[in-house]
Amino acid sequence: MLRKVNKRACYSFMMPNVLGNLLNGSKAKFLYIQSLRSYFHCLDDMASYTAFFLALVTGILSLCAPTASGGEAIDLEALSSFKISITSDPLDALANWRNLTHHCNWPGVACDSRRSVVSLILPEKQLEGVISPFIANISYLTYLDLSSNSFRGSIPFCLGKLGRLQSLSLASNVLDGSIPETIGNCISLTTASLSNNKLSGHIPSALGGCKKLRGLDLSSNVLEGMIPVNISQLLNLEQLLNLSNNRLEGVIPAEIGRLSLLSSLDLSSNMLSGRIPSELGNLTKLRYLNISRNHLEGPVPQIGVLASFNWSNFEGNDELCGVSDSSPCSKVARSHQHRRHTAMVASVVSVCVFLALLFCFVFYCICLRDRHRTTLIEYNPYPDPNYKKSYLQERTDSFNAENIIGSSSGSIVYKGGNIAVNVYKTDCSRQTDFFYRYIGSLLKIRHRNLLNVVGFCREESFYALVTEYEPNGHLDTLMHAARMEDRRMTFDLSKRIDVLISTAGALIHLHEYCQSRIVHGHLKPTNIYLDEHFRFRVGGFGTLELLQDHLQQERKASSAMEGTISYLAPELADMERVTPKADVFSLGVILMEMLTGRKAPASLETESGERISLRQWIEKGINGGSLATLADPALGQNISERESERKKIADLFKISLLCTEEIVESRPTMSQVLAWLDNIKHDRVDSNTGI
Structure with a gap:
């Protein structure tokens, strides 16, 4: 009979011995065989036999493989084990994972200048199988995204070895079992998304050790038990805390009120009971709150930020009272x-x-x-509007033209105090399902560089989206300041790179981390705002498909629309295939505008009278070796005095041309663009791209 021992102990004993001793020579082979023999005695179920088989195959391949440096060899072995654990790959996402090319060039894999693997990003590839525990041996792994696949089994407890891991996304798979306590060892973790799985058990209290966490999403699982009190130790949590659609019970910990940076809190659709702690009123940054559909009772505290939410944020708690539109407390x-x-x-x-x-x-x-035949029971699948037309009329002085802060052929944006009201000219009644589906998604989106959507209004043919209003203007004003000295002092090269990094980060959040992947489709400088802390925030997103009838009209419109059209990717003309690469194109045009100091019209007139695009003008200048004549005069000092700054500007021009390729497949992804920009900012060189 096989001896039964703790499987975690077996793994912890076996993995460093199997993968850590894959050296050259007979001694290594002897140590490897000894490790496998020891591990074999730990097997007690089919899952253990599977892991043993993976280790055996990986070890044999590694001992027979060509010699590589220690770190590279370990990364290669871990990636090979990961591939072996995949049982179905219908899109051939891993077809090019072969020894013919260096693993740093494999699809979904990215390395740093030391050729150490730093990211493994394979979302929406229809991969099936288990997540190989050997992935934890990629010691420099920083980004891990396996979301929207069909991975089964449990989350490997050994992921806790990844002390450098910053972003973890395993959302939308069929993972089960509990969340391993070892996740608390990932001390560099800033975002973690495990939503839309079948995870069970308790929320591990060890999560309190991830002090740098800024976003945590455990929604839509079958987690149970109480919310751990030490979640209040996550003082950097600012993007979101989403524990909705689980089986959590007990009271809402008052300690959550210590998360002073938190902007989004969702505890809806659980079995939480007791009163709402008044300490939640201390969350002054909170823009989104949903604790509906629980078993909460008593009056809703009208303290601090809690007083700004209406009944839609608390509905589904029959014993709650004290909010407008709810039952009076005396009646309860x-x-x-x-x-x-x-x-x-x-x-x-x-x-x-x-x-x-x-x-x-x-x-x-x-x-x-x-x-x-049966008659369908009518129900309302849509979110309820949280603003009334009369209230928006009051805030905007009956939609007075003096309060207009932006417009397009599809909508007009009005200022209304601390909110902006985007009133659609489009007949949204023809797209009601899409409108409500998108509104539901937009209300959940939270990111430090995105302008938050706070609600919407729909009354008959009146449709409006309500967002935050930022009074400090937008990027277009900053880029084209009248005085050159103002641009040189307040908008130097470093600040321009920061704008691009912030914008790219916000777009990656829309493209890769939202439950409904969103393409902005209307990115331009007037949609990039400055908040009260002079932080750049992207707005105007989430309306692409609502405006599709107008996009074709805009491309045929007069020169009055020329400034907007210049930022739109060419494939948006027919709306047949819209991908995140459309936003990459728009960011490339904005980058050209930043570097040249010229507004981005549809075409420019040369000295010979020929009309060419801004991209063609830049290509001519670069081929002619006249970088100084292309750049914004405010950046002239950067070019003439510092060779390192000249190199940065040349690389940025190169990125702008890559981003604005007419063929969609030739453009980089937004993640690649962000990596290049980060390399330029910190004077690093990517060995694979040269940027």
Whole structure:
């Protein structure tokens, strides 16, 4: 009979011995065989045999493989084990994972200048299988994204070895089992998304060790138990804390009120009970709150930020009161007393009621059997509007033209105090399903560089989206300041790179980390705002498909629309295939505009009278070796005095041309663009691209 011991101990003993001793020579082979023999005695179920088989195959391949440096060899072995654990790859996402090319060039894999693997990004590839535990041996792994696939089994507990891991996304798979306690060892983790799986058990208290976490999404699983109190140790949590659609019970910890940076809190659709702690009113940065569909009771504290939310944020808690549109607290108290008085009567008639219901059920089943068609029960699948037209009219002085802060052929944007009201000219009634689906997605999006959507209004043919309003203007004003000295002092090269990094990070969040992947499609400088801390935030997203009828009209419009059209990718003309690469094109045009100091019209007129695009003008200048004549005069000092700054500007021009390739497949991804920009900012060189 096989000896049964702790499987975690077996893994921890086996992995460093198997993968850590893959050196040259007979001694290594001897150590490898000894490790496998020791591990074999730990096997007690089929899952263990599977892991043993993977280790055996990986070890044999590694001992027979060509010699490589220690770190590279370990990374290669870990990636090979990962591939072996994949049982189905219908899109051939890993077809090019062969020893013919260096593993740093494999699709989904990225390395740093030391050729150490730093990211493994394979979302939406329809991969099936288990997540190989050997992935934890990629010691420099920083980004791991396996979301929207069909990975099964449990999350490997050994992921806790990844002390450099910053972003973890395993959302939208079929993972089960519990969240391993070792996740608390990932001390560099900033975002973690494990939503839309079948994870069970308790939320590990060890998560409190991830002090750098800024976003945590565990929604849509079957987690149970209480919310751990030490979640309040995550003081850097600012993007979101989403624990919705689970089976959590107990009270809402008052300690959550210590998360002073938190902007989004969603605890809806659980079994939480007790009162809402007044400490939640201390969350001054909170822009989105949803604790609906629980078993909470008592008055909603009208303290601090809690007083700014309406009943839609609390509905589905029958015992709550004290918010507009909810039951008055006195009525709830009388209801409690009435229920106590009627409890005895209810117990007496319960048997009669049960028999009556049983009779009705039998009668209904008989009728249902004889019916060939059934009538659908109507229900409302849409989110409820949280703004009324009369309120928006009051805030915008009846949509006074003096309050217009932006417009397009599809909508007009009005200022209304601390909110901006985007009123659609499009007849959204023809796209009601899409409108509500998109609104539901937009209300959940939270990122430090995205302008938050706070609500919407729909009354008959009136459709409006409500966002935050930033009073410090937008990027277009900053880029084209009238005085050159102002641009040189307040918008130097470093600040321009920071704008691009912030914008790319926000777009990656829309493309890769939202439950409904979103393409901005309308990116331009007037949609990049400055908040009260002079941080850049992207707005105007989420309306691409609502505006599709107008995009074709805009491309045929007069020169008055020329400034907007210049930023739109060419494939948006027919709307047949819209991908995140459309936003890459727009960012490339903005980068050209930043570097040249010229606004981005559809075409420029040369000295010979020829009309060419801004891209063609830059290509001519670069081929002619006249970088100084291309660059914004405010950057002239950067070019003439510092060779390192000249190199940065040349690389940025190169990125702008790559981003604005007419063929969609020739453009880089937004993640690649962000990596290049980060390399330029920190004076690093990517060995694979040269940028």
